[in-house]
Amino acid sequence: MKLQQLSLFLENKPGTLREPIETLAAAGIDLLTMSLADTTQFGILRFIVADPEAAKKVLQDAGMVVRMTEVVPVEVENKPGGLARALVAIEEAGLGVEYMYDFGAASRGGKAAIIFRFEDPDAALTALRAAGVRVFSGEELLHK
Numbered sequence: 001m002k003l004q005q006l007s008l009f010l011e012n013k014p015g016t017l018r019e020p021i022e023t024l025a026a027a028g029i030d031l032l033t034m035s036l037a038d039t040t041q042f043g044i045l046r047f048i049v050a051d052p053e054a055a056k057k058v059l060q061d062a063g064m065v066v067r068m069t070e071v072v073p074v075e076v077e078n079k080p081g082g083l084a085r086a087l088v089a090i091e092e093a094g095l096g097v098e099y100m101y102d103f104g105a106a107s108r109g110g111k112a113a114i115i116f117r118f119e120d121p122d123a124a125l126t127a128l129r130a131a132g133v134r135v136f137s138g139e140e141l142l143h144k
Helices: 018-026 052-061 082-092 121-130 138-142
Strands: 003-011 033-038 042-048 066-077 097-102 111-118
Touching (some): 003 111, 052 066, 066 082, 066 121, 082 111
Antiparallel strands (some): 003 042, 033 042, 066 111
16 A cells, blocks of 8 residues: 655755644644655655645645655564565565655554655555565554
């Protein structure tokens, strides 16, 4: 199952991260997981919410430029080598990983949830499933 992830470019200066977070909070939208990457001039805030369309609209109405992309939530064993199994399936399919980050709230029972952005999400889903790697459903992650 693919999820919709929202991304914002933020100027790399104090206070710019607070604005989108407060905007979402004021609209009653809860961040389920997020990642922040930075360079010297800008950062990219990537996040997942239960209702990405509503979050996108709220942020755009506040004057922010928002991009929506598909990501894949994958379950891996939370032990040495657990992540490698998923990566082998992706590599053997000739696919690349653009980035990944943890979805800590969904990790449980010796398993970890990792959000992946693949160059080809549909091909990645096929490869992961063929290798027996579990992909979370949106219901499992978003409506716990």
